[in-house]
Amino acid sequence: MSDLISPSAASVLIQASYFVAAFLFIIGLKRMSSPRTARGGILWAGAGMLVATVVTFAWPGMQNYVLMLAGIGVGGVLAWITGKRVAMTDMPQMIALYNGMGGGAAAAIAAVELYKGGEHPLALYVLAVLGGLIGAVSFSGSLIAFAKLQGLIKRSIRYGGQQVVNLVILVGTLAVGALIIFNHDAGATAVTLFFLLALALGLLMTLPIGGADMPVVISLYNALTGLAVAFEGFVLNNAAMIIAGTVVGAAGTLLTQLMARAMNRSLGNVLFSGFGETAAAGGGEVQGSMKPIEASDAAVMMAFAQKAIVVPGYGMAVAQAQHKIWELAQQLQSRGVKVKFAIHPVAGRMPGHMNVLLAEAGVPYDLIHDLEEINAEFDTADVALIIGANDVVNPAARSDRSSPIFGMPILNADKAKNVIVIKRGQGTGFSGIENALFYLDQTRMLYGDGQAVAGQLVHAVKSV
Amino acid sequence: MSDLISPSAASVLIQASYFVAAFLFIIGLKRMSSPRTARGGILWAGAGMLVATVVTFAWPGMQNYVLMLAGIGVGGVLAWITGKRVAMTDMPQMIALYNGMGGGAAAAIAAVELYKGGEHPLALYVLAVLGGLIGAVSFSGSLIAFAKLQGLIKRSIRYGGQQVVNLVILVGTLAVGALIIFNHDAGATAVTLFFLLALALGLLMTLPIGGADMPVVISLYNALTGLAVAFEGFVLNNAAMIIAGTVVGAAGTLLTQLMARAMNRSLGNVLFSGFGETAAAGGGEVQGSMKPIEASDAAVMMAFAQKAIVVPGYGMAVAQAQHKIWELAQQLQSRGVKVKFAIHPVAGRMPGHMNVLLAEAGVPYDLIHDLEEINAEFDTADVALIIGANDVVNPAARSDRSSPIFGMPILNADKAKNVIVIKRGQGTGFSGIENALFYLDQTRMLYGDGQAVAGQLVHAVKSV
Amino acid sequence: MIDGFIALYIFMLAAFTGYEVIARVPVILHTPLMSGSNFVHGIVLVGAMVALGRATTPVGQVIGFIGVVLAAGNAVGGYVVTERMLEMFKASGERKP
């Protein structure tokens, strides 16, 4: 195809297409950041990507077209299949995986250029090396994040002096990088060593971070991949990469901060000071006892309520109970109960986790309410049904200064006339602390796996 | 000074300073667009301007330094004095004036380059010509806007076929511009003719637009000047001009739309369809009669109120009554009356007009409330004191479909127990229509100039 | 190569654009937006294609090929996942087919 077009016409076409792609990416991201227009946004960005990819085949003086098509085929088909098949609850790790691949690709570009060597301006070498470093860290780090969330790595590996070791490796990587920058004859060994060190750095940085902090870490690596792509864009003199990469780098940085803030943590805390240690169990003693209830009794209670508020949490995701819960809600609605869903901003393990799950189950989003919208309404609710939520309804956040979650706004489920809590046993939530809500007079515990219990409730309500 | 620095060091210094300036401009605008940080914004932007201006003296190979300093001195000092002296109510026309000067400067740059001629890429000529056209239109147009708001031009000059004439002139200007672009030997006559036509176009486009539409028009010319500056920045290869100009061009375009929307008009309507015709008097008949009241009686009514809401409008600006009104409010406060100020988004003749005036008089901004905040409170107010407002409290906007202001949200002053209206006589407001509020049973008219009447009220309240 | 200061300008402006475009995004869109921006840097594919296309040594070809595979995975996977997530954000009216 590239033979049909004169080199200069091809290059104007390519440049113009890249311009259009960069424009569409920005428009797409803009639309994706507002709920009303979000669905269209990905289509715009996708169109940009398609245009940019297709015209790149016309780049003058290229070879290896067969390899290129094969590569796109292999990578594209695998990603397509896995992306289509993955369950909604497994989204975060898939994002980590695809993001890591992008970082790896940026590192590969850097490797190709650095192995090639040659006389280039200093700035170009600096950018190639930095982009390679960041890309490689994002690659191996994202793979670890994937493995942790997928349950392939179960423990967070920690040892004394870990941060010192990581710092030493970072310095070593930078030293080898500097060697490559200032001595263009450093040779293939140095380049290989550089990338091995960078990959090790990403690995070791990510291993100690707890699985629950992963969404923030993934978002950070996402921003880093953007930056790596931008740097390699400068190296290849490719404006689309520069702009898309930088835009993602900046947007991703902000997003990372917003996510950390929504979880009531600082980014530094996620990455370093705690290095992923989930808060140690703490907080004051709890008075009273937990009072169990049977599904049939809970069903009666709900069936005759005027208004019920459902509070889903991480346990609903684990149990995949969202479909059953929606069935239950519909049952209740058909009996005239007013049902609303209350979603805490950090319920679950990723921002918007519950929204995505409920949306998947078909819950219309006008039944779903934010913390600010619904908190005043618990007063007037006859039943609050807590399913797999714990920290986000813990009143200690309001009152107990010594609690690790003190200060986090919570859903005021304790204000409802009756509270029913579905969970498997005495397990604590993410923060590992006791929950006084479970011991209140109006609270009843409905033990069991979320999905199973919800199924029982559906049956029981039918036969009321 | 420029002799002390080697050309290349100077040019890096200049480039770096321009970069810093562009960065500071963006940060400054960002801060100016939020009330909390607005005051700092102009300082950041100002610092950027200072840096850019000072380093420009080091530009290699320049002459005419004396002329340059003289020019900066003359323009700067005159602007400084007028800017410091102008009354707050006259701000819009001063903004128009300074903006016009910027447009004129961009046109001057284009003129210098075009008179010089020479072989340059086509794109450069196109940009020089377009920037010159836009800058010249903005220059003469802004001067007309200034003259109108300053009261130097009293009538809006209109005649049949006006738009056709303007279109012909536009086409003519573009034709001469094209001649200059494609024939570099077109010579000084063509360039002179081009600029004369462009200046005439700005003049003729602006003359028919009514004074009250001027804020929108000024904002539009502001955006255009930005664009002209950006284009001339491309011509001079000056990145600071390109970026600052484009940013202002885009920000100004959005601002113009927002302003037009806040006035419940479309931009096209302001510029073309109405070409500034203020809405013809219309709307239904009004029942009842206007009932006058004396200042002393009005003072008693207010002094014994629990809660009074002051609604200022354009008449307060005309009468410069804001200081007296604040004195009155303080008098009332010291008698235990709860006083609030209610500001409609388009009260007065420019967005934020009333806020600036009240701020000038020293009214703390926590007493000042937006339409959304305060509208529910009129129900509980004993007195609504309307001073020089008319359209923004006209209930026809709520109920009368035939009214030209139908659909505009208004301040619900008619819900207050008593309404006192200060105005000079039977004059209508901007839209030229009757106001049913003035005929309501609970409304009393307090005739006279705003400032004088407010003074009488202050006296009368003191002696209650 | 794009000249130094121009590169800086582009970098600054793109960073401002990225930052401002997603400022004030609601929490529920954090994950889809993370996924969407993840997709956008899949543009690295065009760079990987060029790197592979210009590679002449076997090492270059192998690394270039790996780069293309990874980049294609980023782009395609990012798209599919984002699209699936955003597809779910519908109001009750839209749901009934």
Add this chain to the structure above:
Amino acid sequence: MIDGFIALYIFMLAAFTGYEVIARVPVILHTPLMSGSNFVHGIVLVGAMVALGRATTPVGQVIGFIGVVLAAGNAVGGYVVTERMLEMFKASGERKP
């Protein structure tokens, strides 16, 4: 001169930046912000200075001089007016000296 496509990119990014930076500005800031952005295009002063500084003919010098006068008026006037307007936006607490 900045190369064509790069110029386009800068233009696009600067336009996005300008647009996004002031999106969602409250009505009361419309006039000060108009004045503030009016000040920012006062940067035309540096262009006018260069145009005058490189002018060799009397015509060029006269027009260049006019340009500098006008541009300085734009920059200085824009600053003074904006600063005065923004100076007034204070809460009641700040007012008492």
